[in-house]
């Protein structure tokens with residue numbers, strides 16, 4: 001995971017000067033800081049970062065520099081990572097299922113914000129978590145779910161209580177003296193603002209059913225990154241929809257808003273540089289990275305088509321397109337990108353394929369399966 005001290009102009013310069021044979025993940029801190037400021041300025045509440053999407057220290061540090069004040073953490077490792085790198089920041093422990101030993105670790109670390117989606121897990125929390133830490137109130141947020149709308153990937157299939165159960169949990173949280181809040185996660189890479197609107201309307205119904213005014217409403221992650229050429233994320237419309245809907249449905253009782261983007265913050269600050277190992281008999285393409293490496297997510301949420309193909313001299317390939325099957329380097333037949341991808345027809349062995357917007361769920365899920373996955377990290381001034 002070593003970060004080279006050199007700062008390159010852009011991925012093309014890395015290719016020209018190094019002609020790397022292993023995948024390189026290129027990070028542009030200025031892009032990350034710009035994105036963070038867009039969230040902080042545009043979102044009508046507190047912005048926290050979902051650490052799991054990319055826990056690299058350089059990411060955490062640049063987010064703090066940009067003014068981020070909170071993090072969504074899911075494990076003792078992430079709790080300690082943020083405790084060390086951003087000791088002043090809020091840590092929301094929003095993995096709703098935890099071992100008792102993990103709860104004990106978090107209590108010791110001073111965690112004051114938790115989520116929950118079942119009676120069994122709430123009972124575990126109330127047995128171990130005090131209602132105040134250092135004189136400050138402890139918050140528990142029932143997490144609820146709706147049938148999926150507009151997301152590339154369904155988070156509700158694993159976590160989230162029905163609205164009825166969420167109301168019971170909210171009532172119990174308040175009765176036990178904790179700060180009662182609500183949280184949801186609309187799914188990842190949600191391009192349609194309506195996904196948030198539906199959830200916020202149901203949040204109001206849950207409060208009414210419970211007879212409890214939620215102190216805060218955490219609208220989750222799910223903010224889109226720029227994965228596909230034709231679909232540029234429109235964060236402003238999403239922020240506006242969240243603010244307007246909250247004011248409309250709660251009016252004077254509006255809870256304070258929190259969001260916890262992962263992908264939306266980090267993905268577009270990175271490009272993944274892969275190399276063409278072979279063009280098998282002029283047809284299928286074999287890259288030096290695939291679904292066990294930095295491209296893990298593609299079979300689940302679809303191809304990134306913001307790609308550039310450069311020669312080893314860093315020159316772009318031609319305009320004429322041909323569709324190719326793309327395989328990764330391992331001997332597993334699952335190691336293939338979905339469908340076919342449109343690439344320059346003159347692509348050749350030794351060329352480079354750069355995947356833009358590849359910073360989320362990529363470096364952190366990279367494996368060394370089959371002896372591949374030795375990925376180097378580089379810092380760039382710009383991504384193109």
Ligand SMILES: *Cc1c(COP(=O)(O)O)cnc(C)c1O
Pocket residue numbers: 050052053072094095185187188189220221222223260261262263264360
């Ligand atoms: C993964 C996760 C997120 C971040 O999701 P993105 O789609 O990357 O924004 C936010 N909150 C929770 C609870 C999560 O598990």
